[in-house]
Amino acid sequence: MRQVPAKLASKLYGAAELIAERGLADAKVDEIADAAGIPKATLYYYFSGKDEVLAFLLADMLELIAGEGGTAASAPGSARDRLESAVEAQLAVMLDHPAVCRALVGDLGRATRLPELAAALQEAFHRPIASLLAEGVSDGTLRPVEDPGAVALSIFGAITVTGLSVAVEGSSNDSATDAARIAASICDLMLNGLATTPANTGLEGDR
C-alpha cells in the first residue's frame, strides 16, 4: 500500500457509508470508487484491493482512538478519574465516525485477520484500559481483582459494544453529549456495580 495522500484519504471516507451499509462483500469496487469520487484505476494504484481500502479506513480511526485515549490516560489525576476520561474519549471518537464503526463491526473478521489491524485494535482500546486498571490499584483508587485481564476485556467489551450499537442505531445529533452520557453510565456500572447488598469489595484496608 503506497503512502496515501491526504486528499485521497478524505475522499475515501465518502465510501465508508457505502461499505457500512452493504458490507464489503456486497459493495462492488466500482461502486466504492464512485462513492469516493475517484476512478477505479486510481484506487488500484494505491491499494491492492477493497480489503486494503477498508483496512486503511479502520487504521485511520483506530489511530485516532489510540491517540485520544492515550492522551486522556496520561493526563494528571487519579487513575480512576483518568479511566473515566479515557472511556469517554474512546466513545467520542467512535460516535464521531459512525460509518467507519459500522464498517468495522460488519467486517470485523477481515479486520482481525489482518495482523497489524488486530494489533492496532489492541493498542487503541485494550492496552490503555489494562494499564489504567493496574495504575488504579497502585494509587489506591481502584480495588485489585482476581483476573485483571478478564476485567480489562470486559470493560473493553462494554465500551465497544455500546459504542458500536449507538453507531449502528444512529445517535442524536450531538455526539459529544451522547458520548459523555454513555461513558457516565458505563463508568457508574464499572465503578459502583449493581449489587444492593454489600458483597465483597474488600475496601477497608488499602494498598
Next chain:
Amino acid sequence: MRQVPAKLASKLYGAAELIAERGLADAKVDEIADAAGIPKATLYYYFSGKDEVLAFLLADMLELIAGEGGTAASAPGSARDRLESAVEAQLAVMLDHPAVCRALVGDLGRATRLPELAAALQEAFHRPIASLLAEGVSDGTLRPVEDPGAVALSIFGAITVTGLSVAVEGSSNDSATDAARIAASICDLMLNGLATTPANTGLEGDR
C-alpha cells in the same frame, strides 16, 4: 431454505472451522462443501448460498444460547443469582462452540444484515439480561440505574467480547470450568464494581 435434516446439520459444523479460519468471503463454496463432506449440489439443494449456510449455523447456536440463558433466567432464586447463572450459561454455550463463535465475530456484518438473525441475537443475549436487571430492581437484589438499556448493553458487551476473545484465543480443554471462571470475574465486576471509595454501594463486608 428447506428443512435441514439433523445429519446434514451435524456435518455442517465441520465447515464452521474453515469459515472461522478464513472468513466467509475467502472460503469457496466447494471448500465448504468438502469440509462438511457433502457435494456442492446437495448444499445448494438446501441452501441458497454460503450466506445461508452461515446463517443456519449461527441460528442454531443462538437458539441454544437463548435456551440455556432463558432456563437460567427463569429458575427460582433472586434475580441477582439468576443473572449470574444466565451469564455463565451464555458463556458456556459460546465456549462449547468456539468455531461458530469465531465465524460469528468474523462475519457479524452479514449476520446483522439478516434481520431474523439480528433478532435472534437480541433474543439470545440481550433480552434475558435486560429483564433480569428489571426484576432485580423489583426484588431488591439489584440497584436501579439511570439508563437500564445502556447497562444491559454493557453487560452484553462484556460477556460477548470476553467469550469471543476466549473462543478466538483458544481456551483450555475444560470449557465448562473456563466459563465458570470468566463468568465469576464478570459478575464480580458488574455487581461489586471497582471503586475503593464508597460511592453508592458503600457498606463493607467480606468475602
Next chain:
DNA sequence: TCTATCTTGAACTCTCAGTACAAACTCTGA
C-alpha cells in the same frame, strides 16, 4: 525543457458463486 511520478479510461482475464439438469437412489404407500 526534461524526467519522474501521478492520474485516468478502457479493455481485458480469470476465478468462482450460483444454475441447470438428468441420472440414480430411497422411501412410502397401495
Next chain:
DNA sequence: TCAGAGTTTGTACTGAGAGTTCAAGATAGA
C-alpha cells in the same frame, strides 16, 4: 412389486465482478 415423490449427486455451464494491464495525458520538480 410397482409407481410416484422427494432426495442426492456428478457434471457442465453461465455470468458477475475482482483485479490487471497499458498507454496516453497531467503535473510538478530539476
